[in-house]
Amino acid sequence: MNNILHVVPLSYYVALSSLLFTIGVMGVLFRRNAIIIFMCIELMLNAVNLLLTAFSAQHGDASGQVMVFFIMAVAAAEVAVGLAILVMIYNNIRTVDINELNKLKW
Amino acid sequence: MIQLAWLIPLFPLLGFLVIGMLNKRLPVSLSGAIASLSVFLSFVVSVIIFNEIHQVGSVPERILMFDWINVGDLNIPFSFLIDRLSVIMLLVITGVGFLIHVYSIGYMQHEQDHSRFFSYLNLFIFFMLLLVLGANYIVMFAGWEGVGLCSYLLIGFWFKYTEYNNAAKKAFIMNRIGDLGFLLGIFLIYTTFGSVSYQEVFNAAKGFPDGDAAITAITLLLFVGAMGKSAQIPLYTWLPDAMAGPTPVSALIHAATMVTAGIYMVIRSNVLYTLAPYSSEIVAIVGLVTAVFAATIGLKQNDIKKVLAYSTVSQLGYMFVALGVGAYDTALFHVVMHAFFKALLFLGAGSVIHAMSGEQDIRYMGGLKKKLPITHITFLIGTLAIAGVFPFAGFFSKDEILSKVYAFSPFMFVVLMFTSALTAIYMFRLYWLTFYGSFRGTEQQRTHLHESPSSMTMPLIILALLSTIGGFLGMPEVFHVPHYFSEFLSSIIYRKAELTLPESSELMVMGGSLTMVVLIIIMTYNHYVKKAVMPETNEGELRGFQKVLSHKYYIDEIYSALITKPIDWLASFSYKRIELGVIDRIVNGSGYILNGISSLLRYVQTGSIGTYVFGMVIGIILLVALTMIH
Structure with missing residues (x-):
């Protein structure tokens, strides 16, 4: 465990997960395809997961890794529900472009 | 048996509940019968109790029903007081009330809503009995408010007419002004004497000096209450308007019983009024002004019930004058006699209105003597009684007031004498115009004319009998016969005012008033029957003061x-x-x-x-x- 951290310093992990997280945020902000946005959200979640494991190893505390398992489980459930919603949206309006989904306004 | 006095108000209450709940399911004869029976039972109990009080002597008896209000030091029981004063009032209320109930069965025959009428009438009797039976001011106040409510409900009995509703509201609001005075008086009694029960208050009051400021204030406030209920200046205008109600109601509530509640209250508090000479003087002056004022208005009214209403106001003024000069027993005597003859007059007027298919204007009557023989005779007796002709009831009671007032102040006597002349004038004007001359109504009314059913004429006959012989209960002192009424009441009067006249002047008063009335009868006969002068049908024909009178002084x-x-x-x-x-x-x-x-x-x-x-x-x-x- 520790030697992995010796090989790759903690700051690298932090930089990588920040990068991944930013890519995720940018994806959510600028893409229009709902599936891609969905994937970007997953990317953000996993960036956080990576950070949690890295710090967990750094501190020698397993609770961070336990947390990651929870997040993964919740993310799996969320994907199941979210994809189902997307299928329904597609069935109804024949597109998954989120800019078409703008009926709920003033 | 006296302990069973709670039965007296119970019967009318039960009658009210039964008739009120079954309401439309009862036929008119049945609801009338239940109502009359309940009052009759109360009357029977009252007579039995009267007999006992009469024999045993005057031991006022208190009957505790239950603890009513019990907060801290304040303890007001719901209790009744049976003494000579309340017993007389009980007899008048249940006796006259019963006759009027019976009369109503005939009068309200064609009325759809008869059950509501009879239930209200019974409720009224219940509250009126509560008012006179209460052993403290709070119970009296409860009854006082109750009769005001019933009066409101019955004046507005035909609530589909806005005018009648307005009359009902007027009566209620005017009474409310008086009630406020009464209530403040009770508060002041409680703060001054620490109790509201008659016995304790009067015993405590006897220790106060004459003209004590607190007692003067109390009596004035109580008198404001009496002004409202008994229609004295300035709170009298509701009573003439109250004639909007059915005629039996006018007879029972607005002539015989409720309006005398103020008199009863003052007699009940005579200890306080005796100790407050200043208040008594105000009572006398207000009564005097009201008596003459209302009598002058009565001269120019053309509605048969309005004339009687103003005469009621005027007669109540008489009673207050008697109270003011300290002749409490005389005032009660006049209350009882007035209940007889005024109920008789109103019921007679009701019988006339019934025969005339609802017409109340005497300008369209006339010549009813032959068509309504019983109504005519009884109405004549009532008129003679109120005008004060020997030997009818009004002669004795009115004459007693006159002679007592003469002993008190000759000036007030002259004004009252003038008033009694006015009374005779407007009453005989009413009588001649209604029963003599030629019929002035429509052809349709003429063919419809009929004497009223026996349920209506029987009460008339009984009341006429009472108006004829009732006066002998209180013979003038000159005749050296015991004055039954005054002796019976002597124990409840605290300090009897010395108001005896020398025999010669008393005879003069009597002779004078009698000749005056006889002269007036002849004069009005000449004017209204021989010359057949009719009241102006057109407003414009009235001149000057007559116009002011016909508009009731505006x-x-x-x-x-x-x-x-x-x-x-x-x-x-x-x-x-x-x-x-x-x-x-x-x-x-x-x-x-x-x-x-x-x-x-x-x-x-x-x-x-x-x-x-x-x-x-x-x-x-x-x-x-x-x-x-x-």
């Missing part, structure tokens, strides 16, 4: 201008300017402002997910940046 107009109009103006000002102009604007304005702001802000809600996410991210970045700074 008192209603003055009250309306001085009180009703300003209050109406204030109400409409509050509504239009304050409510609509200020309060509504604040309330609606705050709504409009919020509406305006939100109508601008709602464009933030674009509906595109990208905008929301962008906002969210910016927000998070700001939060993070903030934590970084700290």
Whole structure:
């Protein structure tokens, strides 16, 4: 465990997960395809997961890794529900472009 | 048996509940029968109790029903007091009340809503009995308010007519003014004597000096209450308007019983009034002014019931004069006699109205003598009694008041004598115009004329009998016969005023008033029957003072201008300017402002997910940046 951290310093992990997280945020902000946005959200979640494991190893505390398992489980459930919603949206309006989904306004 | 006195108010209450609950399911004869029976049972119990009080002697008996109000030091039991005063009132209320109930069965025959009528009538009797039976001022006040309510309900009995409703409201509001005075008087009694029960208050009061300020204030406040209920100046205008109710109601409530409640209250508190000579003087003056004032108005009224109403106000004024000079027993004597002959007159008027198919204007009557023989004879007896002709009831009671007042103040005597002349004039004007001359109504009314059914004529006959012989209960002192009434009451009068006249002047008073009345009868006969002078049908024909009289001194107009109009103006000002102009604007304005702001802000809600996410991210970045700074 520790030697992995010796090989790759903690700051690298932090930089990588920040990068991944930013890519995720940018994806959510600028893409229009709902599936891609969905994937970007997953990317953000996993960036956080990576950070949690890295710090967990750094501190020698397993609770961070336990947390990651929870997040993964919740993310799996969320994907199941979210994809189902997307299928329904597609069935109804024949597109998954989120800019078409703008009926709920003033 | 005296301990069973609680049965007396119980019967009418049960009658009210039974008739009120079964309401429309009862036929007219049955609801009338139940109502009459309940009052008759009360009458029987009253007679039995009267006999006992009469024999055993005067031991006022208190009957505790239950603890009513019990808070801290304040302890007001719901208890009844049976003494000689309340027993007389019981007999009058249940006796005359029973006759009027029986009369109503005939009178209300064609009325759809008869059950409501009889239930109210029974409720009235219940409250009236409560009023006279109570052993403290609070129970009396409960009855006092109750009779006011029943009076309101019965004046507005035909509630589909706005005019009648207005009359009912007027009576209720005028009474409320008086009731406030009465209530304040009770409060003052409690703070002064620490109790509201008659016995304790009067025993405590006997230790006070004559003319004590607190007692004067109490008696004046109580008299304000009496003014409202007994229709004295300035609170009398409701009584003539109260004639909007069915005629039996006018007879029972607005002539025989309820309006005498004020007199009863003053007699009941005679200890206090004796100790307050200043208040007594005010009572006498108000009574005197009311008596002559109402009598002059009565001269120019053309509605048969209005004439009787003003005569009631005038007679009540008489009674207050008697109270004011300290002749409490004489006042009660007149109350009882007045109950007989005024109930008789009203019921007679009701019989006339019944025969005339609802016509009340004496200008369209005339010549009814032959068509309504029983009504005519009984009405004549009533008229003779109120005018004060020997040997009818009014002669004795009125004459006693006159001679007592003469001993008190000759000036007041002259005014009262003038009033009794006026009384004779307007009563005989009414009588001649109604029963003599030629019939002046429509052809349809003429063919419909008929004597009333026996349920209506029987009470008339009994009341006529009472009006004829009732007076002998109180023979004048000159005849050296025991004055039964005054002796019976002597124990409840605290300090009897010395108001005896020398025999010669008393005979002179009697002879004088009698000759005067006889002369008036002849004069009015000449005027209204021989010369057949009719009251003007056209308003414009009236001149000067006559016009003022026919408009009742414009008192209603003055009250309306001085009180009703300003209050109406204030109400409409509050509504239009304050409510609509200020309060509504604040309330609606705050709504409009919020509406305006939100109508601008709602464009933030674009509906595109990208905008929301962008906002969210910016927000998070700001939060993070903030934590970084700290």
